[in-house]
Amino acid sequence: MVRTIRGRDAAGSIGEEVVEGVVEAGRNGGQVWCVVSARGEAARDVAGPLLRNGRQVALLAPDVSPFAMLVNEWGDAVLSAEIREPGILSLTDALWQIEENFGAVDVIALIDDSAEPERVQWAADFFAARWPAADLVIVNPMGVGVPERTR
Numbered sequence: 001m002v003r004t005i006r007g008r009d010a011a012g013s014i015g016e017e018v019v020e021g022v023v024e025a026g027r028n029g030g031q032v033w034c035v036v037s038a039r040g041e042a043a044r045d046v047a048g049p050l051l052r053n054g055r056q057v058a059l060l061a062p063d064v065s066p067f068a069m070l071v072n073e074w075g076d077a078v079l080s081a082e083i084r085e086p087g088i089l090s091l092t093d094a095l096w097q098i099e100e101n102f103g104a105v106d107v108i109a110l111i112d113d114s115a116e117p118e119r120v121q122w123a124a125d126f127f128a129a130r131w132p133a134a135d136l137v138i139v140n141p142m143g144v145g146v147p148e149r150t151r
Contacts, residue, residue: 032102034058034131036123037111040066046109046139051077058098058105060091076101095130105131111139 033055037043040061047057047067051074059067064080071078079101081094098105108127112120124136 032056032058032105033107033109034060034098034105034127034134035109035111036060036127038062039111040064042111042139043067044070046111047078056102058094058102060094091126105134107135107137109137109139 031054033047033050035043035046035050035057037046037059038061040059040063043059043061044066047059047070050057051070056077056079057070057074058079058081059070060081060083061067062082062084064082067078067080071080079098081097083090083094105127108124108131110120110123110127112123120138120140124138128134128136
């Protein structure tokens with residue numbers, strides 16, 4: 001299943017309604033989540049409610065410092081992997097870490113603030129190929145740039 005969730009609050013962050021929509025998207029048994037974002041703050045905003053609902057969350061971002069408090073509070077329920085260079089080797093290493101700690105992923109949440117549909121489509125294809133049984137949630141705060149194939 002692929003869902004696209006759009007919206008942003010007045011401050012320009014992912015709005016609470018968007019976060020609720022993401023959490024709702026995984027209520028059908030999605031215990032292990034992989035949240036991918038170019039902005040750690042956005043991934044953190046999504047991860048908090050998931051953790052409070054008993055999910056395990058892997059966070060992939062170029063900077064993992066925004067996840068420090070989540071890791072301190074939730075311990076082994078959180079895994080953060082820094083992807084400084086979005087090459088296949090660093091991504092594969094991060095996915096290996098996720099599988100080593102959590103096993104298979106049930107829900108992939110791609111947080112996209114860009115207007116680059118090709119980039120979102122590549123990421124969707126890459127993660128879906130690794131975990132074909134996982135649901136895919138595309139969080140698009142800007143409401144633009146979502147590729148037609150994933151709608």
